[in-house]
Amino acid sequence: MLVSGIKSRPVYGTLAPNEQARLNIVFADGEGALAVLAMKPAAPTAFWARTHVIYVAGGSAPQGHFAKLQALGTHSCHEAPTIASALPRLKALLGAARMGTQLYLAGTEPLMGEGMRVAGEYGIRHQSIRTEHRGSLARRVQCVHCKGITESVTTNIVPCAHCGLHLLVRDHYSRRVGAFQGVNIDAEAPGQLPKVEEVFK
Amino acid sequence: MAVRPQSIKVRVAEVVPVTPLVKRFRFVPLAGGLLPAFSGGAHTVVEMHDGAVVRRNPYSLMGSPDELDSYQISVRKVEDSRGGSVFMHERVKAGDEMAVSPPVNLFAIAWDARKHLLLAGGIGITPFVSQMIQLDRSEMPFELHYCIRNDDRGPYWRDLQQRYGRRVQVHRAESGLGMDVEALLVMQPLGTHLFVCGPGPMIEGVYATARGLGWPEENLHSERFQAPATGAAFDVVLRRSSKRVHVGTHESLLEAIEAADVEAPYLCRGGACGQCETGVLACDGRLIHNDHYLSAEERAAGRKIMPCVSRFEGRELVLDL
Numbered sequence: 001m002l003v004s005g006i007k008s009r010p011v012y013g014t015l016a017p018n019e020q021a022r023l024n025i026v027f028a029d030g031e032g033a034l035a036v037l038a039m040k041p042a043a044p045t046a047f048w049a050r051t052h053v054i055y056v057a058g059g060s061a062p063q064g065h066f067a068k069l070q071a072l073g074t075h076s077c078h079e080a081p082t083i084a085s086a087l088p089r090l091k092a093l094l095g096a097a098r099m100g101t102q103l104y105l106a107g108t109e110p111l112m113g114e115g116m117r118v119a120g121e122y123g124i125r126h127q128s129i130r131t132e133h134r135g136s137l138a139r140r141v142q143c144v145h146c147k148g149i150t151e152s153v154t155t156n157i158v159p160c161a162h163c164g165l166h167l168l169v170r171d172h173y174s175r176r177v178g179a180f181q182g183v184n185i186d187a188e189a190p191g192q193l194p195k196v197e198e199v200f201k
Numbered sequence: 202m203a204v205r206p207q208s209i210k211v212r213v214a215e216v217v218p219v220t221p222l223v224k225r226f227r228f229v230p231l232a233g234g235l236l237p238a239f240s241g242g243a244h245t246v247v248e249m250h251d252g253a254v255v256r257r258n259p260y261s262l263m264g265s266p267d268e269l270d271s272y273q274i275s276v277r278k279v280e281d282s283r284g285g286s287v288f289m290h291e292r293v294k295a296g297d298e299m300a301v302s303p304p305v306n307l308f309a310i311a312w313d314a315r316k317h318l319l320l321a322g323g324i325g326i327t328p329f330v331s332q333m334i335q336l337d338r339s340e341m342p343f344e345l346h347y348c349i350r351n352d353d354r355g356p357y358w359r360d361l362q363q364r365y366g367r368r369v370q371v372h373r374a375e376s377g378l379g380m381d382v383e384a385l386l387v388m389q390p391l392g393t394h395l396f397v398c399g400p401g402p403m404i405e406g407v408y409a410t411a412r413g414l415g416w417p418e419e420n421l422h423s424e425r426f427q428a429p430a431t432g433a434a435f436d437v438v439l440r441r442s443s444k445r446v447h448v449g450t451h452e453s454l455l456e457a458i459e460a461a462d463v464e465a466p467y468l469c470r471g472g473a474c475g476q477c478e479t480g481v482l483a484c485d486g487r488l489i490h491n492d493h494y495l496s497a498e499e500r501a502a503g504r505k506i507m508p509c510v511s512r513f514e515g516r517e518l519v520l521d522l
């Protein structure tokens with residue numbers, strides 16, 4: 001059984017433009033692009049002119065969301081192949097930013113987890129970030145034993161990509177690491193596992 | 202619910218005039234030894250026995266959080282107030298015995314901030330004195346902008362400038378060079394937390410500017426030392442204690458409740474923290490809300506009151522106390 005209802009589990013909202021902000025930074029992946037595009041009716045042209053977009057297409061590449069993001073008329077619109085490769089640009093934007101900058105995260109949990117972690121390094125509290133979850137529920141999991149990170153986990157139980165222990169994926173989320181906690185489940189009787197199910201699709 | 206904290210008996214070790222309107226008081230524990238620890242921005246509530254009236258006013262602790270053999274506060278004399286500051290200025294002498302509360306901090310440093318931007322107006326400088334000691338020790342970047350009327354009226358600005366150099370900027374209103382809040386806020390690096398302490402309109406003005414520039418609420422901190430408003434006297438019924446209490450013109454509802462020996466919680470005594478929130482069981486008249494805590498809906502509903510600053514006008518008020 002998964003442990004549910006734990007407070008550390010992030011709660012995501014719906015993106016809305018912050019018109020007071022003097023600068024907007026949007027970091028999105030996959031179907032998250034749709035959440036960004038959905039702000040269009042509420043956001044004046046001037047809003048997009050103050051906005052930087054960083055987008056990771058991932059599995060959604062064939063849908064051509066990036067072209068639609070480019071058509072928004074943003075100050076800049078950048079595409080990166082992976083979340084990790086997008087982070088230097090995100091850091092560069094945050095590093096140069098001043099107060100009055102609004103960060104938006106849209107898409108998968110790994111993207112939002114990484115976005116929040118990086119934002120924290122620049123002194124942005126997670127409450128001030130606007131988020132919207134779209135697409136896969138796949139989780140980024142940290143093994144509590146070896147601290148290694150296993151990406152894109154969709155099952156309740158997963159072998160740690162680093163130490164190989166069978167991990168139960170908990171709802172406990174670390175903002176610092178940007179990952180859910182994975183705890184060894186068969187320590188007493190190795191190999192005896194509950195049913196492995198795909199739960200984070 | 203917090204019970205009224207145990208007060209600490211102290212002796213007034215020293216009273217020092219700082220400006221024509223500000224005096225500094227130093228308290229040492231009667232029992233000897235050390236006082237409870239506090240962090241930068243904390244306040245203590247000083248108990249004043251003025252004849253039959255007991256006043257409790259909050260004052261920022263402005264000594265170093267590392268030196269606990271005494272507490273220091275600064276009091277600005279406000280002539281036509283309810284008399285707490287006048288009492289401190291005119292009646293309290295070195296050698297007197299008084300009581301103070303353990304420290305409470307409702308204006309603590311933001312440890313995740315990348316920079317602290319501190320804005321003080323007049324006597325609002327006091328919580329920053331201890332905050333800056335702590336920020337400086339922790340090597341955390343900060344900048345103080347201190348608004349005073351003129352050189353003679355602003356307490357401590359010379360000492361602070363000497364201690365912190367360029368990190369302390371003084372703005373003198375009479376010289377026509379007031380502080381340009383917008384220009385200041387626009388250039389702050391990401392991760393800056395704003396702290397403001399001063400008169401109500403200053404706090405409101407700074408907040409409005411910050412919000413207009415897209416600053417998130419999480420990064421805005423304020424402390425207002427609002428003396429409870431005076432007003433017409435009224436009676437209040439405390440249902441659970443079965444008491445009827447008279448609230449005098451110069452007395453707050455909270456002080457009157459305390460004088461009747463009824464335990465009522467509090468922390469800030471300035472209508473900001475929410476600790477004293479009390480249920481209104483019946484109200485035939487008008488609640489005069491002077492706090493900054495209840496929402497507009499809560500005020501409209503009329504089911505709650507903050508006795509530290511708010512009052513009542515009308516025939517009958519029954520509280521859940």
Ligand code: FES
Nearest residue numbers: 470474475477509
């Ligand atoms: S004591 Fe803080 S609001 Fe009344």
